[in-house]
Amino acid sequence: MRRRADFGTVSLNLTLGVLASACLVLLILPTMVVIMVSFTSGFSLRFPPPGYSLRWYVGLLDAWQLQFAALNSFKVAVGATLLSVVLGVAAALGIARSRRLTASVLDSLFMSPLILPGLAFGLAALIFFSQLGWPVSLFTLVIGHTIVCVPFVVRTTIATLSQLDPALLESSASLGASRWYTFRRVTLPLIGSGILAGAFLAFMSSFDNIPVSMFLRSAGTDMLPIRMWQELESLLDVRIAAVSGVLVLTTMVLLVIVERLAGLSKQLR
Amino acid sequence: MKTRVIHDVGYDLKLALPLAGFFLVFFITPLILLIFVSLHADPEMERFGFVQFRKFLSDPYSLKVLGQTLLIGAETTALCLLLGFPLAWLFARSPGWLRSVLILIILLPLLTSVVVRTFAWIVILGRLGIVNSALISLGLIDTPLRLLYSVGGLVFALAQVHMPLMVLPLITALSRIDPNLADASAALGAGAWRTFLRITLPLTLAGIIAGCLLTYCLSLTAFITQTLIGGGQMLLMPGYIYQQATATQDWPFAAAISVIFLVAVLTAVTVFNLLGRLAQGVERG
Numbered sequence: 001m002r003r004r005a006d007f008g009t010v011s012l013n014l015t016l017g018v019l020a021s022a023c024l025v026l027l028i029l030p031t032m033v034v035i036m037v038s039f040t041s042g043f044s045l046r047f048p049p050p051g052y053s054l055r056w057y058v059g060l061l062d063a064w065q066l067q068f069a070a071l072n073s074f075k076v077a078v079g080a081t082l083l084s085v086v087l088g089v090a091a092a093l094g095i096a097r098s099r100r101l102t103a104s105v106l107d108s109l110f111m112s113p114l115i116l117p118g119l120a121f122g123l124a125a126l127i128f129f130s131q132l133g134w135p136v137s138l139f140t141l142v143i144g145h146t147i148v149c150v151p152f153v154v155r156t157t158i159a160t161l162s163q164l165d166p167a168l169l170e171s172s173a174s175l176g177a178s179r180w181y182t183f184r185r186v187t188l189p190l191i192g193s194g195i196l197a198g199a200f201l202a203f204m205s206s207f208d209n210i211p212v213s214m215f216l217r218s219a220g221t222d223m224l225p226i227r228m229w230q231e232l233e234s235l236l237d238v239r240i241a242a243v244s245g246v247l248v249l250t251t252m253v254l255l256v257i258v259e260r261l262a263g264l265s266k267q268l269r
Numbered sequence: 270m271k272t273r274v275i276h277d278v279g280y281d282l283k284l285a286l287p288l289a290g291f292f293l294v295f296f297i298t299p300l301i302l303l304i305f306v307s308l309h310a311d312p313e314m315e316r317f318g319f320v321q322f323r324k325f326l327s328d329p330y331s332l333k334v335l336g337q338t339l340l341i342g343a344e345t346t347a348l349c350l351l352l353g354f355p356l357a358w359l360f361a362r363s364p365g366w367l368r369s370v371l372i373l374i375i376l377l378p379l380l381t382s383v384v385v386r387t388f389a390w391i392v393i394l395g396r397l398g399i400v401n402s403a404l405i406s407l408g409l410i411d412t413p414l415r416l417l418y419s420v421g422g423l424v425f426a427l428a429q430v431h432m433p434l435m436v437l438p439l440i441t442a443l444s445r446i447d448p449n450l451a452d453a454s455a456a457l458g459a460g461a462w463r464t465f466l467r468i469t470l471p472l473t474l475a476g477i478i479a480g481c482l483l484t485y486c487l488s489l490t491a492f493i494t495q496t497l498i499g500g501g502q503m504l505l506m507p508g509y510i511y512q513q514a515t516a517t518q519d520w521p522f523a524a525a526i527s528v529i530f531l532v533a534v535l536t537a538v539t540v541f542n543l544l545g546r547l548a549q550g551v552e553r554g
Contacts, residue, residue, distance in 0.1 A: 008460035008461040008462050008463075009460075009461040011461075011462070012461040012462050012465055013461075015355075016354075016355040016358050016359070017355070017359065018355075019351065019352055019354075019355035019356075020352075020355035020356045020358065020359040022352055023352035023353060023355060023356040023432065023436075024356065024371075024374060026352060026425070026428065026429050026432065027374055027375065027377075027378055027429060027432055027433075028374060029389075029393065030378070030386055030389030030390060030393065030429060031377060031378065031381060031386075031389065033389045033392050033393055033399070034385055034388065034389045034392070037392055044397070045391070045392050045395065045397075046397050047392050047393070047397075047398060047399050047402070087287050087288040087291055088288065090284045090285070090287055090288065091284065091285040091287070091288035091289070093280040093284045094280055094281060094282045094283060094284030094285030094286075095282065095285050096280070097280065098282050100282060102282060103282055103285070106285050106288075106289055109289075109292055110288065110292065113296065115482075115483075115486045115487075115534065115538055116486075116490075116531060116534060116535075117489070117490040117506075117507060117510075117527070117530055117531060117534060118490060118492075119490065119492055119507045119510050119511060119527070120300075120303070120510065120527035120528075120530055120531050121296070121299070121300070123303065123510060123514050123523060123524065123527055124299035124300050124302060124303035124524075124527070125295070125299045127299065127302055127303060127306055127520065127524070128295075128298060128299035128302050131302065143295050144295075146291070146295075147291075147292070147295055147296050150288065154288075201380075204380050207382075208382045208383055208384075210383065210384070210492060210493050211490070211492055211507070214492075214511065215514070225382060225383070225384045225493075228382075228384045228385075228388075229384050229493055229496075229497070232384070232387075232388060232391070232497060233496075233497065240388060241388070241392075244382070244384075244385040244388055244389075247381070247382050247385055248381055248385060251377070251380050251381055251382075252377065254380075255373065255376060255377065255380055256373070259372075259373070259376075264376065265372040265375075265376060
């Protein structure tokens with residue numbers, strides 16, 4: 001009897017353990033491969049690389065097209081993040097504690113860009129702006145990106161708001177603090193980590209966005225992920241590996257910082 | 270007295286108005302306009318009619334594109350669940366330091382650029398890639414396999430890209446389970462497998478459905494991974510929209526494909542949400 005139970009436990013743990021390890025390999029392998037290939041000394045994406053060098057990173061210094069696209073992506077991501085934070089935090093404050101039906105409808109509406117096909121929205125936005133007679137520009141890109149980035153800010157801000165003890169706000173008010181003062185000195189510091197996590201996710205998803213940018217950019221507003229995608233489709237340029245290396249390392253550093261400051265992984269669950 | 274205090278500190282629903290207005294103008298209006306455009310019979314948009322929808326629904330090629338998109342989404346979701354559940358389970362039983370390492374490994378792909386992740390798969394699956402080199406050096410094959418533009422390669426790449434969205438809700442669901450339940454089950458004589466299948470799995474059903482919803486919907490719409498790993502011959506819905514909108518400049522047809530695709534995704538969301546309600550019933554009952 002006892003032996004049978006042990007066999008069951010061992011076989012269950014073994015099965016789940018093997019599958020979990022396979023999953024970890026699947027998650028880590030691509031990132032590792034990108035970083036190793038980006039330091040290749042050769043001209044191809046062969047793995048493992050024939051030797052290691054920094055030549056492709058050095059090559060980025062005069063890759064003006066990539067730099068131009070990266071600058072545009074950065075500008076749009078900053079604009080979309082700022083707009084998302086202002087609109088998203090206000091909306092989260094409004095709907096977080098409300099039990100009204102309107103609040104839950106708005107909540108679903110604000111979350112819907114996460115699930116709906118971005119490409120369909122990109123096409124819709126292009127048709128919309130061309131009907132309005134607005135030429136595509138960094139400005140229209142910021143608007144389009146804000147729609148797909150704001151859900152992150154709303155979601156993480158609502159998550160921290162729901163953990164906020166209302167008694168704190170009540171005592172602040174009963175001690176004579178104005179609403180604005182209470183917001184600045186009590187609410188904001190307590191939900192700051194949620195806002196930071198949301199802003200970080202919004203920034204990353206804007207910087208990485210393709211479906212919306214695909215329709216809303218022009219030659220004058222080239223975006224980094226699209227530039228990279230097009231170069232990958234035409235020729236397998238090793239410089240793209242170096243760009244990827246820069247992006248992966250930057251992301252890792254930012255991720256560790258935001259995890260320390262805001263406990264990002266707790267916000268996402 | 271008390272109601273007055275709460276009234277004083279509560280935030281007004283009106284604070285949501287700016288974002289609601291922004292969504293009305295720049296999200297809802299464009300989508301309505303998209304439907305309007307899709308109801309035109311000709312690319313010049315002069316005549317009205319359901320021609321575009323009839324064209325799509327009576328064309329075997331278009332239906333195949335839709336079917337294949339939905340199928341690849343389902344395969345990706347199944348693979349994510351098969352590998353993601355054990356990882357979430359491992360996370361739930363790990364000590365604190367290991368959890369911080371695991372969570373960084375889980376989050377990193379979520380935040381790494383999609384183009385970069387897809388690019389990695391090109392290197393892995395390519396003719397001279399890791400998989401082919403390994404198989405050749407093991408003597409299992411003589412000539413490189415074509416992995417890059419295959420359904421299998423695409424499913425693995427999509428699974429990696431969307432794995433975090435499956436694992437995170439599962440971690441939440443698993444951490445909510447009362448550990449006493451498993452002990453009670455064991456004390457009553459159930460084996461480990463039985464406890465796992467009859468206690469752990471049903472109690473995480475809501476998390477499983479939440480994870481499946483996200484991975485399914487996002488693998489359907491993952492344009493970049495689909496075009497780069499799937500290649501030109503394997504056209505899926507997002508690529509179809511892009512092709513019709515840019516190459517052929519047929520906006521009404523592209524809009525109609527978008528509307529059909531939106532409806533398909535919304536249907537999937539509704540089905541998952543209904544399943545989620547049922548699952549909550551299972552957890553309570």
